[in-house]
Amino acid sequence: MKPAPFKYIAAASLEHALSLKAEYGDDAKFLAGGQSLMPTMNFRLAQPAILIDLNRIESLGGIRPGDAGGARIGALTRYRNLERDAGFARMFPLIAEALPHIAHPQIRNRGTIGGNLSHADPASELPAIMLALGARFHIQTTKQTRSVEAPDFFLGALTTDLQPDEMLVEVELPLSKPRTGSCFMEVARRRGDFAIVGIAVMMTLGNQDECTHIRLTFCGVGETPIDASSAADHLIGSAPTEKAICDVAASVQAMIDPGGSVHATADYQRHVAGVLTERALQTAFQRARDGH
Amino acid sequence: MDTDDHDITVSVNGVRYKRRVESRMLLSDFLRHDLALAGTHVGCEHGVCGACTVLLDGQPVRSCLMLAVQAETHEISTIEGLTDKDGAYHPLQQAMHDHHGLQCGYCTPGILMTMTAFLEENLSPSEDEVREALSGNLCRCTGYQNIVDAVMAAAQRMRG
Numbered sequence: 031m032k033p034a035p036f037k038y039i040a041a042a043s044l045e046h047a048l049s050l051k052a053e054y055g056d057d058a059k060f061l062a063g064g065q066s067l068m069p070t071m072n073f074r075l076a077q078p079a080i081l082i083d084l085n086r087i088e089s090l091g092g093i094r095p096g097d098a099g100g101a102r103i104g105a106l107t108r109y110r111n112l113e114r115d116a117g118f119a120r121m122f123p124l125i126a127e128a129l130p131h132i133a134h135p136q137i138r139n140r141g142t143i144g145g146n147l148s149h150a151d152p153a154s155e156l157p158a159i160m161l162a163l164g165a166r167f168h169i170q171t172t173k174q175t176r177s178v179e180a181p182d183f184f185l186g187a188l189t190t191d192l193q194p195d196e197m198l199v200e201v202e203l204p205l206s207k208p209r210t211g212s213c214f215m216e217v218a219r220r221r222g223d224f225a226i227v228g229i230a231v232m233m234t235l236g237n238q239d240e241c242t243h244i245r246l247t248f249c250g251v252g253e254t255p256i257d258a259s260s261a262a263d264h265l266i267g268s269a270p271t272e273k274a275i276c277d278v279a280a281s282v283q284a285m286i287d288p289g290g291s292v293h294a295t296a297d298y299q300r301h302v303a304g305v306l307t308e309r310a311l312q313t314a315f316q317r318a319r320d321g322h
Numbered sequence: 323m324d325t326d327d328h329d330i331t332v333s334v335n336g337v338r339y340k341r342r343v344e345s346r347m348l349l350s351d352f353l354r355h356d357l358a359l360a361g362t363h364v365g366c367e368h369g370v371c372g373a374c375t376v377l378l379d380g381q382p383v384r385s386c387l388m389l390a391v392q393a394e395t396h397e398i399s400t401i402e403g404l405t406d407k408d409g410a411y412h413p414l415q416q417a418m419h420d421h422h423g424l425q426c427g428y429c430t431p432g433i434l435m436t437m438t439a440f441l442e443e444n445l446s447p448s449e450d451e452v453r454e455a456l457s458g459n460l461c462r463c464t465g466y467q468n469i470v471d472a473v474m475a476a477a478q479r480m481r482g
Contacts, residue, residue, distance in 0.1 A: 037326045038345030038391055061392075068387040069368035072348075081345070083392060110381070134458025136372060136436065139381045140388075222457050 033071040040083040044090060047082050048172045048197060054080045055194035061085070062106055062145035065137050090144070090199065093118055099205035102168075105144020105198050113138060122203060124162060124212035124230055128155045131214070134222045144198045147183070150190045150254075153224035155216065157184055158249035160201065161257050162212075162230035168200040177202070184254040207243065210234040211318030213310040216249075217302050219293055225250035226294045227302040233314040239269040241315075246278070246307070251288040251299055258282050262311070275311045279304040330394045334359065335403030343390045350374040352390035353400060361401035361431050365460070372459035375432035376400050382436045401431035404438065414438050414476040423472035425463035433459045437473050445481050449474060 041047035051058055058080035061067060070076040084090060090106035093115060101121060103112075109132055112118055112125060119126035132138060132155050146156045147167070160167075160180040168177045169192065183191050192198060206212075216228035227250050234243035244265055248256040261281035265274055283304045290296035326345040331338060334357060341356055350367075353359045353376070365373035367386045374385040377399035385398075404412045414437055417423070424430045433456065440447070440455040447455070452473045453466070461469065 032348070032351075033346040035326065035344075035346055038328065038389065040391075040394075064387050064389075064392075065369060065384075068389075072367050072386065085392060130454065134372070135440075135455060136375055136382045136384050136458045137369065139378075140383050220457075221454070 033068075034074050034077040036071075036078055036081050038081050038083065040086055042086065044087055044170070044197075044199065045172070047084055047087060048170060048195070050080070050082050051197065052172045052195045054082075058082055060145075060148070060197060062148075063108060063141040064145075065133070065141040066145065066149045066151065091142075096202055096204070100203050103143050103201045103203065105142060105148075105200060107143045109133075109138035109141050109143070112143070121205070122163070124159060124214055124232065127212070128159055128214040128216075128228075128230070131155055131216045131218070131221070131225070131228070137222075143201060147201065148190060148192060148198050150184055150186075150188050151224070152184075152187050152252060152254050153228075153250040155214070155225065155228050155230075155249055158228060158247040158255035159214070159230045161247040161255050162232050162245045163203050163206075164245070166202040166204075167198055168202060169196050170199045171195045171197075175199075181257060187253045206232065207234050209236070209318050209321070210243075211314040211316065213314040213317065215306050215310050215313075217306065227251055227288075227299050227306055229303070229306045229310045231310045231314040233270075233311070233318050235269075235315075235318045239319055240267055241265045241270055246282070246311070248282075248286065248303060251286045251303055253289075256286060258285055261285050261307075265311075270311060270315050272312075275308055275315075278311060279307040282307045328391045328394075330391055332390070332393045332396065332398060334398045335400060336397075341390075345389065345391050347390040348386055349376070349388040349390045349393055349398070350385040352393075353385060353398070356390075359400050359402050363428055363431055365428070365432075370460070371429070371432075372436065373429050373432040375435045375459065377435055377439055380439065380442070382439045399435070401434055404434060412438060413479045414441065414473065417472040417476035417479065418469070421468050421472040421475060423464065423469040429459055429461045429463075433461065433469060437469075437476075441473070441477055441480060445477055447473070447477055 059078035061083045091104045165180045213231045216225045232245040236242045244262045262278045288296045288299035353362045363373040365371035369384045369387045376385045
């Protein structure tokens with residue numbers, strides 16, 4: 031298990047990295063944290079001819095304020111940076127709650143936000159969280175910049191909208207409205223493993239505790255992160271009752287089409303998705319109502 | 323095909339080494355084969371087992387998921403640097419010995435690097451926090467209980 035030969039280039043700047051990618055296209059891979067790419071190279075499942083190391087580009091990392099509140103997270107920001115930023119955790123409690131589920135401390139010390147999202151593993155937590163938060167992805171080439179909404183970024187298992195000359199450079203997260211409660215839950219075989227089912231919920235309440243906005247997304251149950259918010263449409267306009275929440279769980283179970291695996295059958299995943307839907311909606315509702 | 327070689331300067335346990343490495347050389351193999359620091363063990367080579375954990379600028383990372391060429395200008399710490407200059411054990415090494423925190427010992431260097439870094443940041447951990455910090459290191463012998471006991475004992479001793 032050793033990587034096949036490749037040419038290694040440590041990019042000195044974002045412009046340098048992008049010009050190398052423009053030159054080499056699909057023959058080249060960006061190396062960020064390496065926590066997904068290096069295992070696939072060690073197995074020789076990936077054999078890029080060129081490896082463009084981004085780790086010296088300091089401007090690609092870090093969290094800065096967004097244009098209209100919220101935050102912009104540089105692609106090279108590591109999980110660890112988010113984990114240790116108390117202000118960020120207060121602003122995005124959904125991410126703070128999910129981080130301990132994302133692999134292990136050693137992986138979180140290296141793994142990057144941009145690397146995770148560009149890898150687009152459908153069992154990974156972060157893509158589903160980006161859907162729930164309504165993230166916008168900023169993408170750059172040597173010639174232009176563009177941005178896409180999270181649902182348009184994830185096209186399939188390990189497949190994104192990124193073109194051969196493009197890099198995901200920044201993720202923009204909008205500030206959530208007042209009276210919003212969030213919840214992340216996951217069932218995995220062991221803590222830190224990929225999810226058998228993971229769920230992210232964002233719920234906003236009005237003055238009478240009526241639900242005004244809801245996002246309900248899953249990881250691990252499809253080829254991409256799954257946005258199942260439409261299963262919760264009928265919650266909008268009133269305070270969620272136990273019965274209404276049970277109905278959402280049933281709709282979710284009918285809507286998703288999990289693949290199943292040797293570790294968890296599709297039926298089991300569907301069952302777990304229903305259970306987690308009930309628990310996460312209840313929790314998000316309580317948090318929105320109680321203001322934390 | 324010519325190999326893609328790079329001249330690197332890496333600091334390991336405070337010693338600077340200059341070497342020429344092929345780009346595909348993993349940091350774990352570089353430590354073991356080029357520097358003869360074989361205390362860093364190689365288990366799965368895909369980031370699951372934690373046996374190869376070293377400190378990169380003080381933070382635990384998988385050395386099998388890093389290239390040696392990426393360690394240029396960084397400070398690496400391995401198990402060989404854990405004892406003090408007189409050869410006295412680190413309190414966690416002593417506690418692992420006292421509490422039978424190892425059997426075959428293959429996972430032990432990775433566990434020591436992970437948990438000494440953890441104790442640097444948290445000298446009063448709960449048992450749950452210790453287990454969480456230990457979650458990225460597989461041990462197939464001990465069942466972990468004695469390792470947890472050792473970390474708790476080391477924390478107590480280091481608090482003084």
